[in-house]
Amino acid sequence: MDEQRPDDAAVESGGMERWLVILAVVFGLVIAAGGAWIVTGRLLAGSGSASAGAGLRTWWLERQSERLLAPSATDDGPRAFEIAPGEALPQVADRLQAEGLVRDAAAFRLLARVRGLDTTIQAGRYELRPIMDAEAVLTALQSAAGDQLALAIPEGKRLEETVAILSQAGLGKTETFERLLATMDLSAWPLIAARPAGATLEGYLFPDTYQFDPEGDEEATLRRLLDGFSAQLTPQRQALVTASGRSLHELVILASIVEREAVLETERPRIARVYLNRLAEAPFILNADPTIQYALGFQPEANSWWKRPLYLDDLQIDSPYNSYTRGGLPPGPICSPGIASLDAVLAPEDGDWMYFVANDEACDGSHVFGLTLEEHNANVARYQTGGCG
Numbered sequence: 466m467d468e469q470r471p472d473d474a475a476v477e478s479g480g481m482e483r484w485l486v487i488l489a490v491v492f493g494l495v496i497a498a499g500g501a502w503i504v505t506g507r508l509l510a511g512s513g514s515a516s517a518g519a520g521l522r523t524w525w526l527e528r529q530s531e532r533l534l535a536p537s538a539t540d541d542g543p544r545a546f547e548i549a550p551g552e553a554l555p556q557v558a559d560r561l562q563a564e565g566l567v568r569d570a571a572a573f574r575l576l577a578r579v580r581g582l583d584t585t586i587q588a589g590r591y592e593l594r595p596i597m598d599a600e601a602v603l604t605a606l607q608s609a610a611g612d613q614l615a616l617a618i619p620e621g622k623r624l625e626e627t628v629a630i631l632s633q634a635g636l637g638k639t640e641t642f643e644r645l646l647a648t649m650d651l652s653a654w655p656l657i658a659a660r661p662a663g664a665t666l667e668g669y670l671f672p673d674t675y676q677f678d679p680e681g682d683e684e685a686t687l688r689r690l691l692d693g694f695s696a697q698l699t700p701q702r703q704a705l706v707t708a709s710g711r712s713l714h715e716l717v718i719l720a721s722i723v724e725r726e727a728v729l730e731t732e733r734p735r736i737a738r739v740y741l742n743r744l745a746e747a748p749f750i751l752n753a754d755p756t757i758q759y760a761l762g763f764q765p766e767a768n769s770w771w772k773r774p775l776y777l778d779d780l781q782i783d784s785p786y787n788s789y790t791r792g793g794l795p796p797g798p799i800c801s802p803g804i805a806s807l808d809a810v811l812a813p814e815d816g817d818w819m820y821f822v823a824n825d826e827a828c829d830g831s832h833v834f835g836l837t838l839e840e841h842n843a844n845v846a847r848y849q850t851g852g853c854g
Contacts, residue, residue: 524728524830525575533572535768537565538595548606550588557586557606566593566602573599580617581674582607601633613676618690620672620803621724623759623770627670627690627801637683645684653688654695656703660714661796668717668798669694697804705811714797716810721798724806725755725771728830733809735834739818741810746819749792759799760784825850 546566548557554577558570567573576599577583586606593602600617607615616634618627628642646666651658657669671693677686698706698713706713719740727733743751758771760782772779780787786795820841821832825848833848835841 533569534576534599535568536596536598537568540595543592543594546591546593548586548588548591552588554583554586561593561602565595566597567599573603576600577603580619582615582617585615597633600630604630604634608679614679615674616677617674618670618672618801620806621800622672623800624665624667624670625763626770631683631686634677635679636677636681636686641683642687645687649684649687651691654691656698656713657691657694659712664714664797666691668721668801670801671697672801672803697807702807702811709811715794716807717802718794718798719810720802720806721800722751722753722755723809724800724802725758726753727806727809730805732832733806734812734814735816735818736821736832737806737809738813738816739821739834741813742817742819744793747792751788751794753788755799756786756788756795757782759795760786820844822849823853824848825853828853 544564544566546561546564554574555570558567558573558577561567561573562570574583577586580603582603586603587608591605593605597605600619604614604616614634614636616630616636618630622630624646628639628646631637631642632639649666657666660669670687670690673693675689675693677689706716709716711719719737722740723733723737727736740751740753743749754775755771757775757779758773761772761779763770764772767773780789785791786799788795816834817836818834820835820838822835822841822844824831824833833844835844
């Protein structure tokens with residue numbers, strides 16, 4: 466999060482990790498029973514809202530993706546896996562874990578629910594590999610041989626992560642995707658082609674659930690994602706882009722930062738407003754931690770593109786993406802934002818907030834917003850306990 470500079474101790478705490486694992490098991494048991502889940506009290510800050518619950522589930526998955534949703538092994542050898550007609554997701558998930566094809570059955574069930582794919586797993590025979598992560602396994606189980614391949618591209622992934630999802634799903638080779646991303650003719654998408662010279666396609670591979678032809682090539686796959694982005698640029702949104710006084714590229718950059726910061730849908734327009742307020746006032750410093758994570762790149766020890774926690778030394782990295790030391794927007798997006806984040810920067814909430822801090826009292830992914838540095842410091846002292854990481 467951008468809301469407080471990290472000190473020399475880790476920003477994040479391991480206590481919340483253990484709590485979230487327990488929470489995930491509870492979710493998994495409820496899902497297995499086929500019932501609705503209920504979270505009350507401080508967990509959802511007393512709101513009981515569906516959006517808060519969905520945000521919390523997504524937040525938990527994001528934080529566990531390098532651990533419980535990671536490949537179960539480095540073995541790339543194929544293994545036969547068969548799903549019987551009528552077999553329910555809980556039984557499938559338990560067998561996947563028992564056979565070493567996913568790390569955690571409860572996390573796999575929660576992933577399927579968050580992706581909206583918990584009722585669409587198909588009976589049939591599959592060829593799975595332990596090196597596939599949980600996202601790739603879930604995708605593979607959506608389609609029998611010869612069918613269209615349903616693939617979910619999550620929000621907030623950078624280009625390298627999206628390419629990995631596509632290649633793990635069997636839609637092409639990583640090196641071919643990378644070459645096409647640098648050389649494709651973009652004349653079919655003039656609004657994308659208008660981005661600044663030298664800009665990559667970071668931010669423009671639209672996150673959504675797609676139906677792909679398993680026999681299609683890499684270019685056809687990438688065209689689907691670019692079509693997905695272009696389809697969101699309705700005349701109404703294009704009018705808002707013009708009214709904003711900023712280029713589409715600048716708005717995608719800002720939306721990508723909002724995507725990596727926000728957990729709750731309802732807070733995206735307010736977080737967008739905070740960053741727009743900072744850009745309107747000298748020295749125009751965003752102080753956005755996700756830009757530091759992007760600049761730091763892949764972290765082999767954590768097998769992740771998003772370093773957690775950040776330390777004070779990390780904030781000194783010499784990079785045009787360091788929004789702590791350089792004013793204005795970074796030169797490009799840091800991930801592919803979803804439509805909710807793009808809408809948030811096109812229609813931000815009105816307000817004078819300049820700061821926000823994670824609400825560790827609520828532990829629901831929400832933030833507390835402040836107008837002045839004095840108010841922000843008080844909010845940090847009260848709400849940023851580290852109990853929720």
